[in-house]
């Protein structure tokens with residue numbers, strides 16, 4: 015079933031596409047080499063209404079629903095520009111919108127929509143990633159503040175963020191799930207240290223950081239929602255995070271397939287286009303089939319998500335299967351490119367590196383299968 019876009023969504027898509035062609039595509043290669051997207055581009059993207067377009071108008075959004083998030087991701091992939099707009103708009107900001115009180119929403123959301131406030135979410139630590147309940151960064155009450163100590167790793171947008179949504183341990187209950195709370199920590203807060211921009215195999219524009227908190231004092235009024243409810247908030251929001259991750263993998267697969275197909279039609283060997291060899295044509299047929307299956311499933315999930323249904327189990331299926339599928343497509347499309355595929359000037363070389371992490375972040379393939387297995391009563 016396709017997604018029921020409205021007329022305003024079609025207009026929105028056209029504007030996003032036009033903007034990316036003019037403001038991003040001509041410069042993206044340089045940014046990727048420099049490993050930094052200019053801050054200005056976030057502001058421009060925001061000023062056009064492309065950041066958090068789903069937010070209600072009173073907070074600076076355009077009330078365009080989750081459909082608009084899908085559009086932005088799809089257009090970014092088509093433009094072959096991997097900038098972590100979706101992580102900000104569709105993964106982090108929803109925490110403020112869902113669990114922030116009115117004062118917090120007024121304080122932060124308009125800046126998130128305009129691009130003045132760039133956000134990151136900090137869950138993972140050196141000792142814990144999949145096992146979120148084991149988080150050790152502590153937030154201890156002191157008067158009307160919390161004092162935070164700990165370390166977070168692999169934080170996307172962490173290097174450039176103005177607001178970090180940080181998951182901290184605020185209790186010592188033997189029931190670990192009751193111990194977590196979510197605090198918003200603002201850039202410039204004493205003891206909030208952006209310790210290192212991490213070197214990665216791909217996704218060089220995403221400013222992945224190690225964050226350190228050393229006696230970092232944050233007012234209790236920066237806590238989102240209730241103390242001790244953090245783990246439950248994370249579980250609620252992971253449905254959309256994993257849907258967004260599945261979308262990223264799907265759109266990457268579509269782009270890589272398109273490039274493989276084009277190359278197979280134009281590159282000649284032994285006097286004919288390489289796509290004429292049955293092995294290669296079958297590989298492309300397999301990719302086209304898997305992508306179609308992924309897209310059909312994804313669109314069904316988007317519709318159910320928009321209807322407000324609990325689709326945690328199906329999203330777990332989509333997250334692992336589509337991200338693994340995208341990695342198969344990356345491998346096969348690069349193989350079709352021969353030696354050129356290994357060269358940086360060919361987009362497939364970068365896309366191959368970028369898509370590798372899709373089976374790891376936002377919950378690994380194994381964790382997704384554990385969720386599905388649990389729901390099977392195993």
Ligand SMILES: Cc1cc2nc3c(=O)[nH]c(=O)nc-3n(C[C@H](O)[C@H](O)[C@H](O)COP(=O)(O)OP(=O)(O)OC[C@H]3O[C@@H](n4cnc5c(N)ncnc54)[C@H](O)[C@@H]3O)c2cc1C
Nearest residue numbers: 135136137138142143144168169170374375376377378380
């Ligand atoms: C580029 C990048 C960006 C990221 N962005 C963010 C971010 O913005 N914010 C953030 O908080 N985190 C972020 N992460 C962290 C990411 O979410 C974690 O790396 C991921 O959840 C896995 O955790 P881990 O690395 O600690 O691996 P571990 O949890 O140590 O897992 C190691 C291996 O063991 C497997 N494993 C673990 N438990 C089980 C189990 N129960 N059954 C079977 N197998 C299991 C895993 O599947 C994996 O294969 C990012 C990571 C990367 C690489």
